[in-house]
Amino acid sequence: MIEFSILAEMFYICSNGEKMAFLTEEELGSLKIEQSVFHIVGPKEVHFQLLEAFDATPHAAFFLDRIRSVNNGNHYTFLADAAARTQLGRIDKDAAQFQAESENLAEAFNEGHGGSTVIGAFLIFSLNCDTGRVFALLKFEDEKVLRYDIEDGTSGKPKPTLAEIGRTFVQNRHALQKAALVRLDGEGSVCLVDRQNPQRPAVYFEQFLGVKRVRNDDDLTRILVDVTKAVAYNHSDKLPADVMTSLTKRLYDATQSGGSVDGEKIEDWFTSIVGPLPKESEILTDFRKQLERARISGESFVLGKDAIPVPRNRKVETGLGVRVTFPAELQSSVVNIDEKKGLITIQDEIKFNDIELDASRRARR
Known part of the structure; x- marks a missing residue:
């Protein structure tokens, strides 16, 4: 039996389910393998080898765990001429096409998989869940693994024996390097x-699937900022006062940092704005729920510097209702705000110093 290791590039393809970008917990729990095959792919044509389908039933738990371990990411739609969608659609309509279409998919993948990439196995599963058929495409890259045993040594002490395993399937979530989940509805x-590149997935994977991203970096940045602001205001009584008084500025400065967002560590973004929170915080729970509602849960992207308009004015309001509005670009040498001392210092020529009448009231005669 040939064994392979996982440095995996993985795809999930689901059809006939409700319109979501990932499988629900119910769908994940109901997954069953119907057909399975893997082909050998590599950087050179000599590595490419088509194989017959195999029975994955004895190892179903292992493969299903790999599928369940990667279940969100960046959202895409198929291009009109996407060959992968057509090929998977043929399998969806006729299970007898599984072997032939899996070979077509492997050949297309292998063509784009060349260059400096290493030899590996390209697996295709036809599965079923409560909402319909599911296809999983996985790329496992070869990895050298050493297996050891203990035997009697000549000196009387036990000695290790090492055997190199050229190809193995390894149970390691972090070895799953690339993945996609797709619906055919x-x-x-x-x-x-x-x-490896959560914000900029490998181009050849996008080209192989024939997909385009639903939202660009600026769109995602705007939505993330709006969600963060809304959640912070909803829980303002539980967040530091200095965070809430400068929330918009904090968000704007963050978008200008040139940083990025990792969809699998989205809490890091939120706490970078509002400060540290426990993992079980109800605020973080609400934040994750709001991201799901906004349909950007799991998205990874580079923060768009042009997504948020440049602030025109800065506003300061004191406890007694004194409001000061001034151009945001003014230096602190002109307008200085000392929050600890509660002191606003303005050094500039005064051109207006008068009272404002309430225009909503009728003037007395």
């Missing part, structure tokens, strides 16, 4: 994960 929806 309507135009099709795709959820693609690349753990």
Whole structure:
């Protein structure tokens, strides 16, 4: 039996379910393997080898765990001429096409998989869940593994023996490097994960699937900022006062940092704005729920510097209702705000110093 290791590039393709970018817990729990095959792919044509389907039933728990371990990412839709969607659609309609179409998919993948990539196994599963058929495509890269045993040594002490395993399937979640989840309903929806480049998934994976991203970095940045602001205001009584008084500025400065967002560590973004929170915090729970409602849960992207308009004015309000509005670009040498001392210092020529009448009241005669 040939064994392979996982430095995995992985795809999930789901059809006939409700319109979500990832499988629900119910769908994940109901997954069953119907057909399975893997082909050998590599950087050179000599590595490419088509194989017959195999029975994955004895190892179903292992493979299903790999599928369940990667279940969100960046959202895509299929291009009109996406060959992968057509090939998977043929399998969806006729299970007898599984072997032939799996070979077509492997050949297409292998063509884009060349260059400096290493030899590995390209697996395709036809599964079923409560909401319909599911396809899982996985790329496992070869990895050298040493296996050891203990035997009697000539000196009387036990000695280790080492055997090199050229190809193995390894149970390691972090070894799953790339993934995509796809539905074949309507135009099709795709959820693609690349753990090596979460913000910029490998182009050849996008080209192989024939997909385009639903939202660009600026769109995602705007939605993330709006969700963060809304959640912070909803829980303002539980967050530090200095955070709430400067929330918009904190969000704007964060978008200008040139940083990025990792969808699998989305809490890091929120706590970078509002400060540390326990993992079980109800605020973080609400934040995650709001991201799901906004349909950007699991998205990884580079923060768009042009997503948020440049602030025109800065506003300061004191406890007694004194409000000061001034151009945001003014230096502290002109307007200085000392929050600890409760002191606002303005050094500039005064051109207006008068009272403002309430225009909503009728003037007395």
